[in-house]
Amino acid sequence: MDYFLTEEQQMIKDTAREITEEKIIPQRAELDEKNEFATSIMEDIAKADLFSIFVPEEYGGLGGGCFESVLALEELARGCVGVATSFAASALGIFPVLIAGSDEMKEKYLPVIAEGKRWAAFGLTEANAGSDASGIRTTAVLDGDEWVLNGTKQWITNGGESEIYSIIALTDPSKGARGASIFMVEDGDPGFSYGKKEDKMGIRSSATRELIMKDCRIPKDRLVGRKGTGFITVMKTLDISRPGIASLGIGLAQAALDEAVVYAKQRVQFGKPVIGFQAVQHILANMAIELEAARALVYGAARHIDAHPKKMTKVSSMCKVFATDMAMKVTTDAVQVLGGYGYMKEYPVEKMMRDAKILQIYEGTNQIQRNVIGQELNKEYA
């Protein structure tokens, strides 16, 4: 379907596709098997200027929006959701600066992020604070000219690989969510270290690690925005980042559909290619229908967000749920179409199905997204 991309948007899509074809696809199986972070591919992505897409022009970026990021992420996810996740997580980690940071803070971080020389990560989740983000225990106390952070963040994408971390901590634990603030912590800060590296079912070319802050001292000016506004910034961050996760779903599902159709045309059973059987055709047809519906919703949501409306939470959650549930279903169906071959690691759909699962879980489970959509509906019809 033609989505009427501008010349610049098409260029972004083409560039991401070239990275996928030339750099990601040849390496993805090995990175997956070795559970290895895709450092060289991240460097290739940086050289191609893709890290600069969403950074404003005055900070050396291309000044693109959510839609431009979605186009790049979709193409990268066609190659590997692990790599695309690492790329997306860097954006997620710096969004708080973009949304609430001072000019000085933007000047410090955004140009290096745009160049792709340093990557970022987002530190919200803790052992007891997943879907219920208000359960975080990490604290930050001002001591003279420094903030002192204590706590452990869990399952942080790009942990140990990034140099810049946005960390959500309580500056006033008695106020609960209203007492949270965001801090920029950097690799090498005193008292900041990395803990356990996770061994995951999928997206194994991405790094998922604990961040440990033990009397971690950082300069006073690393506070993002005003004290106590952390959760508002987190919610705004997630509103603009969720379509990115949704786009990983459509890129992944496109890759799975491509594999399934190509296989179904080649595989001969009962004397003809299996695509000639209606039972197989209908599986493929449903995959294609659901994929295109999801793409239309994700693109629509991203363009809605780029128009800077007052309310974007509902569409942002809707596209995340729909596209990622679709990706789980389409990748599972692709394995079914390939049958026994699909279940083997020699064929890429096995990895695609494993990679799909996380999309329904991270950046807010799909159950939490439905809660959010329900609450928004409740407000709308008040």
Place this chain on the structure above:
Amino acid sequence: MDIIVCVKQVPDAKDVRLDPETNTLAREGVEAIMNPFDRHALEEAVSLKEQLGGKVTVLSMGPPQAEAVLREAISCGADAGVLVSDRAFAGADTWATSYTLAKAIETIGDFDLIFCGKQAIDGDTAQVGPGLASRMDLPYVTCVQKTREATDTGIQVERMMDDGYDVLQLPLPALLTVVKDINEPRVPSLKGKMKAKKAEITVLSAADIGAEEQYIGLAGSPTQVVNVFSPEPRGDRRVFTGTAAEQVDQLVDQLKGYL
């Protein structure tokens, strides 16, 4: 360091067919790409420029549409593109091509280093690089798999050999042809693509470079193609199965059949 990279637009080798009627290359509907070896030459030039400063100029001889590979090179980090294009160049073999490129480089002016791909995947001669160096009286090394230290006056390189590699030191200016092992070419960057779109490609004709008629194009080409043909498909092949002894028996039986 100022570097010139010679690039050629070629038909994508994934899709090479001969027209069965005329026995010439079927170009219709076949995508034209930058010769793959030249992409490695360009990458090496751009990385040297990034380390040492200077300028990378890409040069191609070809029809007007070859401008596309020059723009692609600019999107990958080259600074300027020069296309030598003239109907009079048509039908050039490697002798006439190296003459034409040498004249073009004289017109471009000063440089420290020329990079070429080892060979082009359409003609597969590997002659233009060395031919160009000889015409310009430059020291050259073919099949470079690595550039080592480079300074303003010299460069040390590794030349790929069957049984390892040679280490060679060259004074500058010089010419190098590269193999694919030398590097991993980058994907064109977004900013590079935007620059390439706006870039002005210099187009030089035979007169602009002062090329003499008798040395260019078909007239300047001693190589004459007598015949081009698709080889006959090989005959039926049989795969013998079973134990080694059984396979040998089958093979002997088969051979006896030919006696």
